[in-house]
Amino acid sequence: MPTFIYEARKNPKELVKDTLVADNRTTAIQKIGKMGYYPLSIYEEHKISQDTTDIGAYFLGRISLKEVTDFTRQLSDLLESGLTIAKALDILRIQTENRKLKNIILDIEDFCVAGNPLSSALGRHPRVFSKLYVSMVRSGEAGGALEGVLKRLSDLNEKQLEIQTKVTTALAYPILMSVVGSATIVVLLTFVMPKMMVMFNDFGQALPLPTQILLSLSLLIAHDWWLLVVGLLIVIISVMKISSTQKGRLAVDYLILKFPVAGRVVKKIEIARFTRTLGILLNNGVPMLEALKVVSATMNNAVMRQEITKASAAVKEGTSLARGFSNSKVIPLATVHMIAIGEEGGHLETSLLKIAEAGERESDEAIKIAVSLLEPVLILSLGLVVGFIVIAMLLPIFEINFLIR
Numbered sequence: 212m213p214t215f216i217y218e219a220r221k222n223p224k225e226l227v228k229d230t231l232v233a234d235n236r237t238t239a240i241q242k243i244g245k246m247g248y249y250p251l252s253i254y255e256e257h258k259i260s261q262d263t264t265d266i267g268a269y270f271l272g273r274i275s276l277k278e279v280t281d282f283t284r285q286l287s288d289l290l291e292s293g294l295t296i297a298k299a300l301d302i303l304r305i306q307t308e309n310r311k312l313k314n315i316i317l318d319i320e321d322f323c324v325a326g327n328p329l330s331s332a333l334g335r336h337p338r339v340f341s342k343l344y345v346s347m348v349r350s351g352e353a354g355g356a357l358e359g360v361l362k363r364l365s366d367l368n369e370k371q372l373e374i375q376t377k378v379t380t381a382l383a384y385p386i387l388m389s390v391v392g393s394a395t396i397v398v399l400l401t402f403v404m405p406k407m408m409v410m411f412n413d414f415g416q417a418l419p420l421p422t423q424i425l426l427s428l429s430l431l432i433a434h435d436w437w438l439l440v441v442g443l444l445i446v447i448i449s450v451m452k453i454s455s456t457q458k459g460r461l462a463v464d465y466l467i468l469k470f471p472v473a474g475r476v477v478k479k480i481e482i483a484r485f486t487r488t489l490g491i492l493l494n495n496g497v498p499m500l501e502a503l504k505v506v507s508a509t510m511n512n513a514v515m516r517q518e519i520t521k522a523s524a525a526v527k528e529g530t531s532l533a534r535g536f537s538n539s540k541v542i543p544l545a546t547v548h549m550i551a552i553g554e555e556g557g558h559l560e561t562s563l564l565k566i567a568e569a570g571e572r573e574s575d576e577a578i579k580i581a582v583s584l585l586e587p588v589l590i591l592s593l594g595l596v597v598g599f600i601v602i603a604m605l606l607p608i609f610e611i612n613f614l615i616r
Contacts, residue, residue: 215239219248226251252321274312274339276375280368282312287361297324315339328352343488346505350495363491370487370571374480377575381582385589392593397432399600404429407604418607425603457513464513468541472584476577481515482546483570490563499526514541532559 217239219227227248233239236253243250282303289299300320307313315336322332330349333340344364351360408426418426432439453459468474485506492502503523510516522535533551536542546566553562 215253217243217253218251219243219246220251221248249325250321251325251327252318274309274315276368276372278307278309278312279339280365280372282307282316283361283368284365287358287365290361291358296329312339329357342508343492343505346497346501347492347495350492350497354496356495360495363495367487367491371484374571374574377578381578385582385585388586388589388593392589392597396593396596396600399597399604400425400429400432404600404604405433407607419603419610421599421603422607425600460513461517464515468512468514472577472581476574476581477512478541479570479574479577481510481512482542483567483574485510485515485519486546486563486570487567490560490567493563494560499532518542 214230214232215236216230217228221227231239231242233242239253240250243253285303285306286299289302290296294302297320300316300323304313304316304320307316318335319329319332322335323329328349330345330352333348334345347360347364348357351357354360404425408429450463454463468478470477488506488509489502492505493499497505500523503519503526507516507519507523510519518536518539518541522532522539525535526532531551531554533547533554536547536550539547549562549566550559553559556562
């Protein structure tokens with residue numbers, strides 16, 4: 212018989228956590244009730260151990276943004292059709308193939324059946340449902356418009372998925388080209404070059420300078436490759452260590468925003484995410500200060516987070532959001548003016564969503580421009596490197612041929 216781990220309330224002040232053996236989950240709940248306890252949550256023990264200890268299952272059972280988006284949209288549709296939250300969650304749990312998500316839905320269902328709101332149940336899983344997600348669900352519960360809020364959340368997640376897909380698709384070809392080009396260069400230096408050097412040494416002829424440089428690189432890769440690996444690891448660890456500190460992360464993210472093309476793309480994507488998320492939160496009745504706090508946590512770029520925190524502090528002191536961004540070096544002046552117009556006209560949410568739509572269009576164009584520039588630069592760079600290698604290998608042959616004549 213399976214063992215269940217449960218959490219139950221013995222009385223208003225006392226909470227009980229224990230295990231029991233039962234044929235199934237329903238029987239386990241009945242046993243807990245017979246003991247005079249009110250069940251809050253119950254898990255099958257072997258499922259927890261599998262999910263938390265099996266590394267392979269962890270990676271294979273990861274919950275993607277698409278799965279969260281599908282869960283959100285389906286939950287909204289089921290609630291709109293008149294089902295209760297518990298029944299809707301039970302249907303979704305049965306339909307879900309991802310074992311990890313299935314267990315999370317089961318926990319959410321148990322927590323809701325125990326009389327807790329859906330937002331509190333979702334908040335128990337911060338790695339799957341963000342602060343933004345939980346905050347919007349809470350506002351939907353308070354306003355009696357949970358189905359509509361869940362639809363907006365699924366729309367928001369779909370926008371993020373769309374951006375991720377565009378970036379991934381745009382970078383796929385350049386990355387493939389870089390990998391193939393690098394592999395070709397390594398093969399030439401480690402296998403072709405040493406064999407040709409044996410032939411050159413037999414003639415006893417002094418090698419040209421490009422060939423000597425190439426030979427040194429070939430020997431370095433062939434014999435001292437571990438030095439390159441150690442050096443690369445030191446660089447990666449140093450960057451990670453710097454990025455783990457607040458000042459270091461700010462410095463790294465500031466440099467990213469200053470990159471000629473990539474920085475422009477990152478800035479537009481972050482501003483679009485900020486304005487769309489803030490607009491949706493305000494549209495759902497979330498107070499400005501709470502909305503800014505939630506939005507700040509969703510920003511990937513530390514510089515953007517800092518700017519939003521500064522603006523939030525200014526709003527807390529009684530100033531407008533536009534004035535809070537007036538001295539920002541990251542938020543464009545046109546965006547600040549649009550926010551000011553929205554605040555003056557009493558339609559800030561609409562202005563923010565318009566800014567987001569414009570930013571998403573501009574980010575799409577910026578991604579296309581970045582990729583169109585990246586491809587010829589990569590082709591030219593790889594061509595120069597391969598050309599140098601070929602010339603360096605052919606120069607001694609030309610000299611030997613000249614001497615023979």
